[in-house]
Amino acid sequence: MRILFVADVFGSAGSGAVRERLPSLRDELEIDFCVVNGENAADGRGITPKLADRLLDAGADVVTLGNHTWARREIVPYLSASERVIRPANLGEGRPGRGLTVAPAADGTPVAVVNLMGWLFLDVPVTPFEIVDELVEKARSLAKIVIVDFHAEATSEKIAVARLLDGRVTAVLGTHTHVQTNDARILPGGTAAITDAGMTGPHDSVIGVQADLAIQRMRTGMPVRFHPATGDVRIEGAVVECDENGRATSCEALRVPVS
Numbered sequence: 001m002r003i004l005f006v007a008d009v010f011g012s013a014g015s016g017a018v019r020e021r022l023p024s025l026r027d028e029l030e031i032d033f034c035v036v037n038g039e040n041a042a043d044g045r046g047i048t049p050k051l052a053d054r055l056l057d058a059g060a061d062v063v064t065l066g067n068h069t070w071a072r073r074e075i076v077p078y079l080s081a082s083e084r085v086i087r088p089a090n091l092g093e094g095r096p097g098r099g100l101t102v103a104p105a106a107d108g109t110p111v112a113v114v115n116l117m118g119w120l121f122l123d124v125p126v127t128p129f130e131i132v133d134e135l136v137e138k139a140r141s142l143a144k145i146v147i148v149d150f151h152a153e154a155t156s157e158k159i160a161v162a163r164l165l166d167g168r169v170t171a172v173l174g175t176h177t178h179v180q181t182n183d184a185r186i187l188p189g190g191t192a193a194i195t196d197a198g199m200t201g202p203h204d205s206v207i208g209v210q211a212d213l214a215i216q217r218m219r220t221g222m223p224v225r226f227h228p229a230t231g232d233v234r235i236e237g238a239v240v241e242c243d244e245n246g247r248a249t250s251c252e253a254l255r256v257p258v259s
């Protein structure tokens, strides 16, 4: 089973790249199942129902989110109804949507996808460590192949969660920081991991935002309205291969220039 994980889709450049290139990329890489993190799809913050549908139409089997889950109000009823677009599981009890789903791969094999958020330097009502064991056990009861999108700021926390889940899930793929790390690997217990899968969007930027605007805000400390950049667009992510028991056999970072 070959799984493609597409890292944080940023703005219209990112979602355009997915629409334009994901279908052919799925074929070229002989992908059986595809997860796309779409939490920055709507101008860099959040996602709308229309954008979520476009990612699914382009070839995402499941879309994951992150700290900007609630940035667009119109996504709330959509998340309540959707089984394909999920949000971090630790956003608090009773919130709309789900943090775990199961979808079939190309051959019908069920694949569980878990979305979880870190708590170091991020604002979450529940730490991932409080719920991760129960969540992963539930995922494992539903599917042998379990993919975890761990959306977090700190490399230490991302590596810690990957080690914590080693041998229990197929892959722990880090998202949120938008800079692809050079550590795609298989951990001793058979779990694929990368600390950050990168960003699908404009890399001529400061993590997606027009560089001059990001610099201006940092230099002055004054509010500056951010706009997504447009240049050096890439699809970034990771390709994971696993056996029928969900044990990873390879894990490679992916970087595909689009424009």
Ligand SMILES: [Fe+2]
Pocket (backbone or CB within 6 Å): 039, 066, 067, 068, 151, 175, 176, 177
């Ligand atoms: Fe994020």
